[in-house]
Amino acid sequence: MKNNKKMFFLTETLLAVMVIAVAFIMVRERNGKEQDKISVIIQDSEDTQWAAFQYGLKMAAEDMDVRMFIVSTGSTLTAEEEKSLIEREIDNGADAIIVQPVPGSEEMLWKMGNRVPVMLIGNAASEEGEESLLPVVGPDNYALGAVLAEELLKDYNGNLSGKTLGIFSKTGDSRASIERRRGFTDAMEHTDASISWSAAAPFSEEGEALLDSQPAVDLVIALDDNSLTMAGEYAAANNLHGALVYGIGNSTEAVYYLDTGIVGCLVVPDEFNVGYQSLKEAAESLTHYLHKMQDRTVSYNVIRRDNLFSRENQEIIFTMSQ
Structure with a gap:
């Protein structure tokens, strides 16, 4: 009798979890017209060096059906300024952040990664020889x-x-x-x-x-x-x-x-692929709940x-x- 009660309880619990999961998916699909927003923070965002990177972002945003917003920044950016920009973007509805890490920002970015998915571009935020706590897209x-x-x-x-x-x-x-x-x-x-x-x-x-x-x-x-x-x-x-x-x-x-x-x-x-792959990884982390963002190494040409x-x-x- 005790085994039957235990089995009944486990079955009921499993059914309840399945109902909640299905309801969540239905709500997600019902609200599917509202695109996820991904904000991008890079130093001196208007500089021409970012043209190919931004073109890659735009192409990936179209393919992944997400909103992409490039934050306007000046020619210099400190870790404290970067933190303020990230917090502002999260407050303004950013579901994920793509960021060019500045020196000294590793711990801050890792903490931000506990709030929303954070993808680094160009290089890791860690010290030389140490593994990055966050995924990175960039060249070798x-x-x-x-x-x-x-x-x-x-x-x-x-x-x-x-x-x-x-x-x-x-x-x-x-x-x-x-x-x-x-x-x-x-x-x-x-x-x-x-x-x-x-x-x-x-x-x-x-x-x-x-x-x-x-x-x-x-x-x-x-x-x-x-x-x-x-x-x-x-x-x-x-x-x-x-x-x-x-x-x-x-x-x-x-x-x-x-x-x-x-x-x-x-x-x-x-740099085109730095933009494309970073946004693709970030978007997939928002639409596929078990997806873990991966490091991506892009090629180069002479x-x-x-x-x-x-x-x-x-x-x-x-x-x-x-």
């Missing part, structure tokens, strides 16, 4: 730095004897910048390259003064799009003392400097002046101009 930053070094060495047949190099980054304390610099210098370790200086501006500050104050070198290595376009601008005005620029970039300005011969080689991370107009590269440049 170490590989970007290494391939940039490899392309430079190709152009000089592996012999950089007598050549001086300067390394420049406008996001110097970000994990992405640190890993790119490490990838580049590791690849140069057993060569005769002479690195004269390495200038890095903190993530939340401008880097123009740093570039102004550096001694003349033969080659400037730019580790991010803003660094590359600034170096290109300086070179165009003859303020780099004839230095050739090699770098990582993803804007039409970066391509322009490559086309005019100021930049010798451009390594381009697939673009040179002589292959600028290949079909593949023209497709990449198209995403930068949207």
Whole structure:
């Protein structure tokens, strides 16, 4: 008799859970016309370096049938400012957040992830060598730095004897910048390259003064799009003392400097897919309740002046101009 009562109780409990689940799904479907909202927070949101990324976001938002909102930000962003923006977006109805982490934001972002799904783009919020507490969509930053070094060495047949190099980054304390610099210098370790200086501006500050104050070198290595376009601008005005620029970039300005011969080689991370995959992962976490957002590593392309107009590269440049 006791076993029968226990079985009856378990059956009733299971049926009650199923009824609640079905009711929840029916309510969800009834309200299905109201799209989920995903807010995106990046530094200097109007900068052209984000064109391909934002195009990817828009395409994914259409495919996933969600509302996507890009928060307007200035040229610098601190961890405290980022926290305020995220809180404001959650208060304004954001169901998920896509964010470019700033240095020192890891614990804050992890706490925000307990309120809504949070997807990082570009790099993790953790310290170098530590695993990220949140999923990340972006390129392999170490590989970007290494391939940039490899392309430079190709152009000089592996012999950089007598050549001086300067390394420049406008996001110097970000994990992405640190890993790119490490990838580049590791690849140069057993060569005769002479690195004269390495200038890095903190993530939340401008880097123009740093570039102004550096001694003349033969080659400037730019580790991010803003660094590359600034170096290109300086070179165009003859303020780099004839230095050739090699770098990582993803804007039409970066391509322009490559086309005019100021930049010798451009390594381009697939920012379109950073946007598309990050929004797709965030949207799926909202529509599929058991879906756990995953890290996604996007590819990169090496673009040179002589292959600028290949079909593949023209497709990449198209995403930068949207």
